[in-house]
Amino acid sequence: xxxxxxxxxxxxxxxxxxxxxxxxxxxxxxxxxxxxxxxxxxxxxxxxxxxxxxxxxxxxxxxxxxxxxxxxxxxxxxxxxxxxxxxxxxxxxxxxxxxxxxxxxxxxxxxxxxxxxxxxxxxxx
Amino acid sequence: xxxxxxxxxxxxxxxxxxxxxxxxxxxxxxxxxxxxxxxxxxxxxxxxxxxxxxxxxxxxxxxxxxxxxxxxxxxxxxxxxxxxxxxxxxxxxxxxxxxxxxxxxxxxxxxxxxxxxxxxxxxxxxxxxxxxxxxxxxxxxxxxxxxxxxxxxxxxxxxxxxxxxxxxxxxxxxxxxxxxx
Numbered sequence: 001x002x003x004x005x006x007x008x009x010x011x012x013x014x015x016x017x018x019x020x021x022x023x024x025x026x027x028x029x030x031x032x033x034x035x036x037x038x039x040x041x042x043x044x045x046x047x048x049x050x051x052x053x054x055x056x057x058x059x060x061x062x063x064x065x066x067x068x069x070x071x072x073x074x075x076x077x078x079x080x081x082x083x084x085x086x087x088x089x090x091x092x093x094x095x096x097x098x099x100x101x102x103x104x105x106x107x108x109x110x111x112x113x114x115x116x117x118x119x120x121x122x123x124x125x
Numbered sequence: 126x127x128x129x130x131x132x133x134x135x136x137x138x139x140x141x142x143x144x145x146x147x148x149x150x151x152x153x154x155x156x157x158x159x160x161x162x163x164x165x166x167x168x169x170x171x172x173x174x175x176x177x178x179x180x181x182x183x184x185x186x187x188x189x190x191x192x193x194x195x196x197x198x199x200x201x202x203x204x205x206x207x208x209x210x211x212x213x214x215x216x217x218x219x220x221x222x223x224x225x226x227x228x229x230x231x232x233x234x235x236x237x238x239x240x241x242x243x244x245x246x247x248x249x250x251x252x253x254x255x256x257x258x259x260x261x262x263x264x265x266x267x268x269x270x271x272x273x274x275x276x277x278x279x280x281x282x283x284x285x286x287x288x289x290x291x292x293x294x295x296x297x298x299x300x301x302x303x304x305x306x
Contacts, residue, residue, distance in 0.1 A: 011155060031158075031183050033151050033190065065176070067183055068269045072255055100173045103180065103276060110252055 004045055012038055013063065017045050022054030024081075027062035027096075035069035039077070046080040056090035057081070062124070063097075063104060071107070078115045085117045092118045099123045142168075143209045148202050149190045158183060161209055168211070174303060181276050181299050182209055182218045188269040189220035189297075196223060201292055216301040226293040229285045235267045240280040247275055277301045 001019040008014035013028035024046075032038045059081060066074070078093070085091040095111065097104035108121040136144060142164045145157055161182055165175045186207050193205050206221035224232070242250060251271045274281060282298040 010159065031187075033154070033187055065180055065183065067187060068272045071272075072268075075255055098176075101176060102173075103177065110248065114252060114256060 001045070001048060004041065006041070015042060017042065017049075019049055019054065022057045024057065024059040024077075025062075026077075027060065029064050030066035030070040030074075032067075032070070035067070035073045039070075039073040042073075042077060043080070046077065046084075050080060050084050050087070053084050053087075053089040056092070057084065059091065059093045061093065061095050075111070078111060078117070082115055082117050092120070094120045094122055096122050096124050099125075139210050140212055141208060141210045143207070145205075145207045147205065148199075149186075149193070149205050149207070151190075154186060154190055157207055158186065164209070170303075174216075174301070177276060178209070178216045178218065178301050181216075181273060181301055184269055184272050184276070185218045185220050185297065185299055188273075189222045192224060193222045196225070196292075201288075204294065211303070214303055216303065218299045218301065219297065221294060221296045223288065223292050224295050226287060226289075226291055229293045229295070232295070233283075233285060236270060236281055236283055239267060239271050239274060242274075244275075244278075247271055251275065273299045 003019070004015065004017040006012075006015040008028040011029060011032050013026050013030045016023065016025040018024075026042075030038075061074070081091050081093065093115070095108035097108055105121060105123070108119075112119040112121060143157065143161045145153075149157075158179075162179055165178055170178070189205055189207060193202055196202050201223035204221070204223040206219070208217075208219040210217040210219065239247065239250070251268065254268055254271075270281065277299045279300045279302070282300070284296040286294040286296070288294055
């Protein structure tokens, strides 16, 4: 599978998807008007990835901001990761937040409560 | 005779940082968000508050933008107002837009309902709507409005003003306390 790298813009996050390394990384701002369109490549990559995932998948989410429609897309990504995990491959999600950003911390905790995957909520230093 | 003093005076009085009226395109919205973000930085507010205000205004402005697009009539499409103000106690993120009058009662009862929820209830509702219900880029089941209450910690202030039989003007104000609660 192809590696995917998408550069950040002032409305969209930097994305890195690497099958060989078992890596999914999303960081920055996610406030596009059309989140579903924006996250489509990530969802298709995950669909493909889930057919033959790496023995372990390390997922990093480090958001500065995101809007409500992105929050739904992020949940869809988590659901996909949950499925990969349930089918027997190790998946770990790390959710980073700025230390003074309680909202981002709380959002991480909220996701953690509904996603059945090892999920760490970690302050940035 | 041209005299903008009336507008100027009102804007000064209400401590308006950003004010826009017209038809909003995605590019324009990006530019407005960028200007608003710069203004917040210039004010030297604590990073935490800056972030909260920016978060709220992204959500509120995109919400207004999404909904006005449903309208066909160009005159009413041009009706969007996006504004940020501040006084000693609060930031005020305000939006206005025309909407179909027959949708107003449902929106009103939705706002009333979520305004009445406790912090915990609101969180549960938000998560369950997000996880279970239909949702699109154009929003869904009031998630954006719930998010505004969750982020600001305050009930939404709103008003519907009938324009004619078909349209109403919807005003929304989200207050964000300047002091940490």
